[in-house]
Amino acid sequence: MAIIVNEEKGIFALETQNSLYQMQIGKFGHLFHMYYGEKMVPQDLSYLLFDGQANFTPYPYESNNRSDSLDFLPQEYPTSGTGDLRSVALDIENEDGTHVVDLRFKTFELMSGKYRLESLPSFFAKADEKVETLKIILFDKISNIEVELYYGVFEDRDVITRASRITNLGTASITIRKAQSLTLDFHTGQFDLIHFHGKWTMERQFERLPIRHSTHSFGSNHGVSSNRQNPGFIIADKNTTETSGACYGFNLVYSGNFTATAEQSSLELSRITLGLGDSTFSWRLVTGEAFGTPEAILSYSSQGFERISQNFHDVIRQNLSRSKFTNTSRPVLINNWEATYFDFTGEKLLDIAQSATEIGVDLLVMDDGWFANRFDDNRSLGDWYVNEEKLGMPLKDFVHKINDLGLKFGLWIEPEMVSEESELYRAHPEWALNFPHRKPLMGRNQLVLDMSKPEVIEYLFDCLTSIFDQANIEYVKWDMNRPITDWFSKDLVNGRQGELQHRYILGLYDLLERLTSRYPNVCFERCASGGARFDLGMLYYQPQIWTSDNTDAINRLKIQYGMSFFYPISSMGAHVAVSPSHSNGRITTLKTRALTAAVGTFGYELDLTKMTNDEKAEALDYTKAYKAYQKLIFSGDYYRLENPFDTECSSWQIVSKDKSESLLTFVATNVTGYPPAFYLKAKGLDKSALYLVEGQEYYGSVLMNIGIKLPKLTGVYPSVQYYIKKSKRAGKKQL
Template sequence: MTILFEKNTKTFHLQSKNTSYIFRIVKNGNLAHLYWGKKVNQYNGSNEFIFAERSFSPNPDPENWDARYSLDTLPQEYPAYGNSDFRNPAYQVQFENGTTITDLRYVSHVINQGKPLLADLPATYVESIDEAETLEITLVDELTNLKVILSYTIFNDFNAITRSSRFVNEGNSSLKLLKPASMSLDFQQNDFDLITLPGAWARERHIERADLRSGVQSIESRRGTSSHQQNPFMALVGKGTDENHGEVFAFNLVYSGNFLGSVEVDQFSNSRVTMGINPFDFNWLLKAGESFQTPEVVMVYSSDGLGAMSRTYHHLYRKRLCRGNYRDKERPILINNWEATYFDFNEEKIYEIAKKAKSLGVELFVLDDGWFGDRNSDKGSLGDWYIDKKKIPSGLDVLADKINKLDMKFGLWFEPEMISPDSDLYREHPDWCIHVPERNRSEGRNQLILDFSREDVCEEIIKRVSDILEKNPISYVKWDMNRHMTETGSASLPPERQRETAHRYMLGVYKVMERITTKFPHILFESCSGGGGRFDPGMLYYMPQTWTSDNTDAVERLKIQYGTSLAYPIISMGSHVSAVPNHQVNRMTSMDVRGHVAMSGNLGYELDVTKLTENELQAMAAQIKKYKKIRSIIQFGEFYRLLSPFSSNDTSWIYVTENKTEAVFVYISVLAIPNAPFKKIKLNGLASGKKYYIEELEKSYYGDELMNAGLNINHSHSDFSSILLTLKEI
């Protein structure tokens, strides 16, 4: 790993083990992009810029420069708008005189070992300075003294580069930051497909692949969160790229609020990628001497298809984004009472479920919504974080202690960012919610959003949540967030800063999460937002796993979990077995399928075990016993997708340990097909020369045979069938 700067040609060359990223300072200080892709050992300019005079592409400095030179045709690193480039800019500012024209030029750069933290924002990190190198380039607009520092970090052990930008107002006047993208990158080609992860509540992160076309294609959220509807991930891939072959250029924003990612194909078939905070309804007042830090984008290159891209993200996020005591620990098997009882429970019922679950091998009981205030429905009490003595008369500490004495951990649900209009907290502080004066306060799930842009609100919530966690033996917290942002404004901000509210809210959420997770390092935190509405890298920095979706139907979960795996590690996915008929889609699926899908993540259960039949109890106990044997392979192994639910009736994947000595193979068939053809599937990720014993088949095969000749799959005569096989080197 190294970052090289060639003084004669003013070329930067960022090299990792398998990747090169190259750009150059041209003319009077513009930064122009040359290459990102498979590693080049030594770059000597084989793909130099070609300059040609183009009609309607003006020259920015006609007195001194060649007429063939225009920013409209130059592949750039961080472009502006208005001084000869008509494409999407990376940034835009407005000065006190109302103008928006800037001209950033290179001034200096520094190269340092390691990776600095980002102020007040989640980001990837290093544990030793020799794991990465960071290049910081300072650009300055001489007329206004606006300074922008572009940061590039390249990792040694990952084919990943992170980029971010920091704006510093070194002028004498205030300015407004209108658009602060974290990165921009120009490709001198457009023969790509665009892959994104759109969805909806209970239908998150479905894979969509489309031709790149002229004009702008984008993904974004204006909802105050990263959202169910879009995910801050996108990838440009070659036309023939699949799981194992072809080039991938992927982008993932480490941020949990409003975002925008776009690809613009221009008149000359160049493609410009831009990603960062959404400029919609955003501006930031930057006074003289103040600075603004953007979130980082994690950029991953793969020359070996989508599978290699995913494994890079999985390794990086699991080891250098997630933090805390649970980062490298196996995750406990849990049972959650939500779909078992909803709000209708008492102390005896909770203990009954926990005791029965413990007898089956469950390790953690989670008490979900309804334990606090006067919470018998979703119509009140959010913000009143004190125990409901009518439901739990002995107290939360006594109940948790009783469950702990079963040799079982105890977990609790919170929704700290929300407030109910029918709550003591709202009656005491009606201005503590996100709102606009004299405007209607829209409600979602009968609730409003607390204004985490306010210091007093953040401190009060830290106090209330900490009080519960300090006084009770709690080992797990599910942190939920169940509505999106409307009437976005803050009573604590002046008029000129109202459009800062959404980002300041997100900074407040991060601050509260940092304080609480640091204060209680023994607690495993799982983030949630109506399920997977905030499944993004920003959340994983504070909470190493996420409730993948409120939809627990095994068939729907195939697409949700498959799509999520494009960028996010398996150990970050909460996945539960629930009752049938399923509560979201009313589908009846087998216990095997429900178990095998839920075991393809962090296994949990979301049902009333006291009502199961003897056969169901035996099946559940067998699943738990099996999962305990294989969970380290699933949670820490390398993941290979084999069959996609988006293109097939069947879905398959395999987990392989890093030393390739063990593997877990899963195959799910949704609907039975009459007189179906015989099936075989080629495995992946195994070692060709190793011989593997398949316990369930009582047979042994070499890795090359399983990967090249394939494995026969038994014909299914019923809907919703599945196979789980364990492989071990002999």
């Protein structure tokens, strides 16, 4: 069993293949977190609880022992008003204005399979998997507030999911000011925090900081999970590396505002929290109403960061992303954005499509500028009808022409936005988010539709289905190009404005659920000014996300490195763009651009009609190679070999689950004169097996302990890739 309960001692133990998570009910009914880490035999760990002097700290009234202060004890779901002065999981404002909720254990329930959440994306269990659910119910008998804590234990995946549900069973209304999905306390620990900061065109930048006697708080108040931070983060022992040491990974299945904290208390206890919300979040609950938090996921590794990453990659691919395309082949595409921007016609796109057939491309994506009067980014968002004059024909006829060339067709949309200069805004200005009596803040000359309004969702659903039903559309790129700032909706009254941020996301999820269910054969890609909404909530509905608007291959090395800690390679949109780069003017070889873009879904984003015949022939080779390796890239175990933040190179490897084949890539970001020999050590291979590398045989142990001797690399950002395949020759190779 994955869940073990000792009712007599009040112990709950959650076991995965390599980890143990343990809780225990305290003497006054508080639920304490006792342990999370390396798997061991569950036993009574109450000896770990603090029992020293706790002068000048608050403690429960019923106790005559000052060491019972909750400020010094590891709590499973800490709350406001109980004497815990650290970051709490739940802050409730009662009708009398007090902020207190004192939760004590009430009961528990064991369930086979995985719990599901209402109106929110969450991980799911397959029929043949060993997954169990524990529900623990806590209760405040004064305010009659009940909290259900849910734990989903994916035993073979080495992950645990958590969520909570708060119900007001009292006679008075309450207001939730903070409701986190995850809190984790450690009795001791000198940890580092690894988080992934960034900005537009430089997302997921790796940063490692010591957790000291202060609170590290990060998150997003942009209305999206954001390009500046990401809900995925790690805490690790000081000596943890890619391949050794203890570490814990956390992430949130949510696409809006979030908050995460990491702190060390005065007695060296460490605490992390993760959940939705920002400083303006609130949610009012009248009698009988309930509120559910988004799902958090956590995983422990005693073998360094790469094992954490592989755990997340596997569970996302197998137990989160529902698209039929998640674990199947996907088309190599050409997107016209950097080729033409808004300046295109149907004829120009057909020329690009014709050139695309010469380099093995499977699909053309028509980006922004195909609808209404959309000739720049100042107008027409919200007016979702085809500009047939610009295309020179109806959309159905245009798509037929693309299909006749042997290509599939995809379309760009940005449904959450509206332009002031649009028919929609003139008809429904009240549908745009805006503070009363004020001019709105602008972002990319556009406003944001109030996705909490059912009528907005209905309008968008009707518009988009009308377009999708017109032609053979097999791919949709869903964009979102500004942060959300003007948080006000006329529909939310009586102190409910703080609910808008979450209601927006619920409306968005509702629209995504309806569209992806109606069009299961359409491959949806997420984009938000690049990677500003790269999160687990989006991957539930869409199998891939545009990683960054920065298409420079060398900048992408760091961006994709950071992404790889939590998100599978199959989810990363990556394209071969023009050189010099539109992002920064850098000149890079076609080979390096292609090998870097092959760490993801692979496509092209440049004017193919301007490529020479030699360039097209070279591109065709890269396209063919990617298609041959795509299954391996999408399903294999990913290893980070060289860190681009610490070295003047970047290298990564993908190894099939059965260790029969591997793809190893190296990019030099600085080339020096008279360089020493460089041996690149592989990972993840079968030590005793023979492997073929460019016609030569090597034992797996040799490749992993000594490595492949790289050729002398010269020129501008040179790169090399090796396909490694297990030899058919069995037996011991003689010297």
